[in-house]
Amino acid sequence: MKLKKTSTQLVEEAQKEVKILTPQEAKDLLEKNNPKPLLFDIRDPRELEKTGTVKDAINMPRGVIEFWLDPESPYYKGYPLETPKIFFCKSNWRSVIAVKYLQDEMGIDNISVIEGGFVNMIKEGVFKIELFKI
Numbered sequence: 493m494k495l496k497k498t499s500t501q502l503v504e505e506a507q508k509e510v511k512i513l514t515p516q517e518a519k520d521l522l523e524k525n526n527p528k529p530l531l532f533d534i535r536d537p538r539e540l541e542k543t544g545t546v547k548d549a550i551n552m553p554r555g556v557i558e559f560w561l562d563p564e565s566p567y568y569k570g571y572p573l574e575t576p577k578i579f580f581c582k583s584n585w586r587s588v589i590a591v592k593y594l595q596d597e598m599g600i601d602n603i604s605v606i607e608g609g610f611v612n613m614i615k616e617g618v619f620k621i622e623l624f625k626i
Contacts, residue, residue, distance in 0.1 A: 503585050506592035511604035515618040518578050518606045522548070529576035532557075534587055535610070540624035546613060547622050554586050558598065576602045584609040 497505075513521070521529050533540065533549040540551055552560055552569075559567035571577070577600075579587040587605040594600040606613055613619040 499585070502589055506588040510588055510591045510595065512584075512588070512607050513578065513604050514607050515613045515616040518580075518604075518613075519618045521576070521578065525576065527575050529578050530571055532577060532579045533610070534579055534581050534590060537624070539582065543610070543624075544621040545624050546610070546619040549580075551624070554581070554590055557590055557594065561594070561598070561600065573600065574602070576604075578604050578606060580606040580609045580613065582609050583611055 518531075522531060531546070531549045532552045533545045534552055534554045534557065535545075536553055537551060545551065556567065559565045560569040561571060561573070562568055563573070579591055581587040581590075584605055584607060587609060591603050591605050594603055608615070614621060
């Protein structure tokens with residue numbers, strides 16, 4: 493069986509259609525914007541236990557994003573739709589696909605991803621790692 497699109501193709505297409513912030517741009521928005529954007533780490537909690545996450549990041553695993561952001565869902569977590577949201581994962585693949593889906597299918601438009609994800613955020617030295625607490 494041949495795939496209609498590969499994961500690489502999905503990522504490349506999504507990168508053309510979502511807002512991508514450098515780590516510094518994301519940090520500036522988190523420090524200076526009002527309302528302050530919400531920062532979501534969409535990696536699996538097991539990943540966060542191994543690597544930690546960044547200060548003020550909220551863990552929202554990729555598999556629950558649509559449910560936690562939908563006010564009509566029984567799993568809604570109370571994150572206001574009008575509040576800007578910044579997503580990241582390890583390298584940006586999952587987050588860019590997730591954000592494209594949220595834009596295209598749910599109509600959420602005040603969202604962005606961080607270029608290069610967690611790896612780049614730490615490499616650039618803009619964000620500091622903290623332990624992940626379950």
